[in-house]
Amino acid sequence: MCKIQHIRVDLMHVGIIGLGKMGFSMAQNLLDKGQHVTGFDISSEARKLAQESGVPVAENLEALVKAQPDWVVLSLPKAEHVEEVCLGPASLRSLGLQANAVIDMSTSVPEASRRVASGLQDINVAFADAPVSGGPSGAREGTMISLVGCAEDTYRDLTPLLDIMTSRHMWLGDVGSGNVAKLCNNLLVGLNLIAVSEAVNIATSEGLSPEALIQALNLGSGRSAVSEINFPRWILDQSYDSGFTAGLMRKDLQLVEELVGQGVADHPLSKLALSIWHESQNDLPDQRDFNEIVRTTAGSPFSEIEPN
Ligand code: NAD
Helix, strand or coil: CCCCCCCCCCCCEEEEECCCHHHHHHHHHHHHCCCEEEEECCCHHHHHHHHHCCCCECCCHHHHHHCCCCEEEECCCCHHHHHHHHHCCCCCCCCCCCCCEEEECCCCCHHHHHHHHHHHHHHCCEEEECCEECHHHHHHHCCEEEEEECCHHHHHHHHHHHHHHEEEEEEEECCCHHHHHHHHHHHHHHHHHHHHHHHHHHHHHCCCCHHHHHHHHCCCCCCCHHHHHHHHHHHCCCCCCCCCEHHHHHHHHHHHHHHHHCCCCCCHHHHHHHHHHHHCCCCCCCCCEHHHHHHHCCCCCCCCCCCC
16 A cells, blocks of 8 residues: 655655665666665665765664655565565564655565565555666666566556666566566576577587677577677676676575475476576685676686686
């Protein structure tokens, strides 16, 4: 249930909880576009960095609640952090947040989204799961894509904010459905990185260059976002600086597996994706860029070259 009476589209006050790679960039974008922002992060280092870059920061969650933002955006690592911030002992619920809605832009668990939405009803605050794609650069530029799950009237009310933060957003249905769609998307990205990488390894063993193969794939029906964006932007030049870590991809594939575990059908490719990503853990620690998975595949021309 949304308790909005007057939605101000000219100036919005947005609380952002989680000032990591994504949340910090979202804050900068909103400030650039003339909106009022109050940020908070549990890490004093993240708060300091944000403050030094001109993002107004609350010292704790209570101060953020007292600042009375119209909207609260979450950009937190995992579902457990979202539940803690929204419903835990010192949380938005216990502190009596008065806002139109909490918009969770973390990639989270659909069931956790439903629990949080239900818990926030106690304080009459609406909730949307609105996980995003586009990385820190998309967050900074306001060109993310967001997949949204919430009540239809909440989505309508959120649209002016989503228009500032994203280039495209899509309403998929009730709370939880944004995360279902996002996890399916990331399953395909996780699998596709390995699939395109294998194609590159096969082609280079036959004497083609990775650059030539990627160009050829992008002319044909085998092309994908991985061949059109990831390889040209982060892999061929070995920059590996997308801002999305291997640890986050492993988290998402684990969540897909948990969704699959609730159903009756077998989904062998999702299991394979999870096992390949887990088995690469020694060669590719969680904090490294997720595109570096290509370097762990057999016969990769990139395995011996150190990232730039
Ligand atoms: P990050 O680790 O850089 O940032 C998360 C921040 O949350 C950290 O600064 C951490 O200190 C803070 N935090 C943790 N617990 C907190 C709490 N209880 N209260 C306040 N702050 C807390 O992660 P990120 O890369 O910014 O990703 C955030 C979310 O966005 C994740 O769910 C991720 O899956 C998703 N995502 C990331 C990308 C990307 O390219 N990085 C892209 C799409 C989606």
